[in-house]
Amino acid sequence: xxxxxxxxxxxxxxxxxxxxxxxxxxxxxxxxxxxxxxxxxxxxxxxxxxxxxxxxxxxxxxxxxxxxxxxxxxxxxxxxxxxxxxxxxxxxxxxxxxxxxxxxxxxxxxxxxxxxx
Numbered sequence: 001x002x003x004x005x006x007x008x009x010x011x012x013x014x015x016x017x018x019x020x021x022x023x024x025x026x027x028x029x030x031x032x033x034x035x036x037x038x039x040x041x042x043x044x045x046x047x048x049x050x051x052x053x054x055x056x057x058x059x060x061x062x063x064x065x066x067x068x069x070x071x072x073x074x075x076x077x078x079x080x081x082x083x084x085x086x087x088x089x090x091x092x093x094x095x096x097x098x099x100x101x102x103x104x105x106x107x108x109x110x111x112x113x114x115x116x117x
Contacts, residue, residue: 002067004039004099009080009089010059013046020060023085027064030076036068040106053087065094065102 011023024043031038044061053059073091080089094102 002035002037002069004065004067004094005073005091006063006065006094006098006102007076007089007091008061008063010049010053010061010087011085012054012087013056013058013060015060015085019085023083024062026079026083027062027076030079031064031066031068031072034068034072034075036066036072038064038066040065040102049087056087059087 007027009027011020015023028038028041040063042063044063046058047061048058049056077089077091080086
């Protein structure tokens with residue numbers, strides 16, 4: 001039985017759009033190649049950081065929700081640490097309430113998107 005996780009990472013703002021997409025694709029590939037299943041992905045875009053990190057005041061925020069075996073998390077976080085494109089990251093296991101809330105939030109967003117069409 002695999003758990004559901006959420007990972008948010010910040011990519012350095014000095015990369016081109018193609019390099020940013022490549023970094024996001026790397027995370028997606030690590031998850032799927034190691035027995036994980038992506039539930040939801042969001043690109044939160046360029047945002048101001050709360051404090052400077054490596055002399056950068058902004059970064060590209062990305063959010064993945066996925067199901068995976070626990071061993072994958074150590075492998076994923078090792079890759080974050082090895083790659084200088086990632087400024088910061090946070091990964092945590094979602095409990096049943098967080099999963100419920102996330103599903104509810106997505107269904108409301110989908111309903112609002114349909115209304116706008």
